[in-house]
Amino acid sequence: MSSLAAFGSKTVARGVGRFTDLVLEKGSGAYITTDTGRQMMDFTSGIGVTNLGHCHPKVTKAAQDQCATIVHAQVNIGFNKPQLELMQKLQPLMPHKSLDTFFFWNSGAEAVEASIKLARQATGKQNIIVVQGSYHGRTFGTMAMTKSKTVYGEGFGPLMPGVFTTPYPYWHQVGVPASTSQDELVKQALYQLDLLLKQQTAPRDTAALIIEPVLGEGGYIPAPKGYLEGLRKICDDNGILLIIDEVQTGFGRTGKYFAIEHYPTVRPDIMVIAKGIANGFPLSGIVSRKELMDLQKPGSMGGTYAGNAVSCAAAVAVQEVFEEEKILDNVAARGEELFGLLHELKADKEIGNTIAEVRGLGLMVGIEFNSPTDPYTPSASGAKIPANMASRVQNKCLEQDMLTLTTSVYQCIRFIPPLNITAEEMKKGCDIIRKAITDVVREG
Numbered sequence: 552m553s554s555l556a557a558f559g560s561k562t563v564a565r566g567v568g569r570f571t572d573l574v575l576e577k578g579s580g581a582y583i584t585t586d587t588g589r590q591m592m593d594f595t596s597g598i599g600v601t602n603l604g605h606c607h608p609k610v611t612k613a614a615q616d617q618c619a620t621i622v623h624a625q626v627n628i629g630f631n632k633p634q635l636e637l638m639q640k641l642q643p644l645m646p647h648k649s650l651d652t653f654f655f656w657n658s659g660a661e662a663v664e665a666s667i668k669l670a671r672q673a674t675g676k677q678n679i680i681v682v683q684g685s686y687h688g689r690t691f692g693t694m695a696m697t698k699s700k701t702v703y704g705e706g707f708g709p710l711m712p713g714v715f716t717t718p719y720p721y722w723h724q725v726g727v728p729a730s731t732s733q734d735e736l737v738k739q740a741l742y743q744l745d746l747l748l749k750q751q752t753a754p755r756d757t758a759a760l761i762i763e764p765v766l767g768e769g770g771y772i773p774a775p776k777g778y779l780e781g782l783r784k785i786c787d788d789n790g791i792l793l794i795i796d797e798v799q800t801g802f803g804r805t806g807k808y809f810a811i812e813h814y815p816t817v818r819p820d821i822m823v824i825a826k827g828i829a830n831g832f833p834l835s836g837i838v839s840r841k842e843l844m845d846l847q848k849p850g851s852m853g854g855t856y857a858g859n860a861v862s863c864a865a866a867v868a869v870q871e872v873f874e875e876e877k878i879l880d881n882v883a884a885r886g887e888e889l890f891g892l893l894h895e896l897k898a899d900k901e902i903g904n905t906i907a908e909v910r911g912l913g914l915m916v917g918i919e920f921n922s923p924t925d926p927y928t929p930s931a932s933g934a935k936i937p938a939n940m941a942s943r944v945q946n947k948c949l950e951q952d953m954l955t956l957t958t959s960v961y962q963c964i965r966f967i968p969p970l971n972i973t974a975e976e977m978k979k980g981c982d983i984i985r986k987a988i989t990d991v992v993r994e995g
């Protein structure tokens with residue numbers, strides 16, 4: 552550990568928690584260099600943020616230029632030019648044309664809270680439904696809405712009241728074997744939601760249901776199409792707003808600009824955006840229809856740094872890079888390579904038994920390993936399954952100078968490389984992943 556890292560490990564709040572004690576000093580494309588000169592391949596993208604790689608030259612230049620123009624153009628004082636330009640860029644990219652009015656904030660959690668403020672004001676109702684396994688942030692409002700791990704809310708109560716949880720169509724949550732059909736999982740999950748609305752939170756008290764189109768911190772599980780379509784219908788039938796949290800899935804991560812485009816008939820009433828929008832500059836926002844947004848009183852939204860000008864200028868450049876560099880085409884090609892490797896490992900005689908599922912969309916990719924202590928992950932041949940596969944594979948990747956992240960309370964590891972990763976870099980990454988998993992399986 553470097554002396555700076557030693558200082559950090561004593562001085563940074565313990566509650567932050569860290570996977571490594573590396574000092575991440577420099578970033579360039581798919582690589583990070585530490586203060587001791589160690590070069591790491593980054594398959595985390597800072598938790599799905601630096602989607603165009605670290606320090607993309609066009610984004611950096613846009614931010615540098617904006618720094619020399621105006622840094623703080625406060626939104627309750629006047630318009631912020633890069634923010635207006637960003638809305639002009641984003642409007643035509645919206646998954647539904649009704650999403651025409653924006654509010655920008657700083658972090659994902661703040662934007663989720665903004666979506667709840669809008670839903671409550673617009674409907675005059677209070678209750679919010681979230682899905683089990685959801686992650687929406689660590690602020691006071693969003694802690695109550697986060698159901699992926701207890702650590703995010705443990706000991707901080709009382710949390711925001713009025714939050715109800717419905718199961719997600721995922722075998723662990725419905726409590727059935729992994730081999731259960733998706734149709735059956737969807738049927739059960741929608742049935743439970745129907746019961747929730749009859750037994751716990753009446754539609755007349757329920758403002759909104761919020762969901763990530765791919766459950767992120769809950770295990771990288773894309774929502775089945777029938778489930779999101781079912782939610783849209785239940786929301787329509789009961790006067791409930793549907794909030795789509797695209798914080799982690801947005802801006803190309805799943806192979807479409809927004810993940811909800813994989814579900815063309817599902818219209819969000821409110822969409823929450825952050826992370827990849829500005830490639831690392833703090834920026835988030837909500838998008839909704841003007842008719843709803845206009846119900847808010849002037850002054851009820853906003854904040855000192857809301858939609859900072861430098862972040863917005865970077866975000867304008869991000870949207871331009873997407874078009875200029877045909878980023879979505881690259882996601883399709885590289886995603887196929889990464890999924891190809893993982894499916895190959897799942898089909899492998901020696902390794903396949905340890906893998907419960909390979910899942911995700913685009914370059915939002917996860918593996919769930921079987922666990923010897925879990926009654927629902929299959930161990931098809933009855934073969935002995937090593938414990939703690941996910942963190943052990945993560946550590947094996949680290950030994951080979953690659954950063955990855957685990958996710959959820961299950962044995963899941965996720966791969967979130969930059970969306971403009973080259974074929975050569977992807978091959979290198981795949982070789983590291985293959986070796987890491989093989990080594991753990993062989994060590995038993």
Ligand SMILES: Cc1ncc(COP(=O)(O)O)c(C=O)c1O
Pocket residue numbers: 598658659660661663686687688689763767768796797798799800825826
């Ligand atoms: C789906 C989702 N919503 C909200 C958040 C919270 O965003 P932030 O960490 O910027 O507050 C995250 C962060 O990981 C997320 O993945």
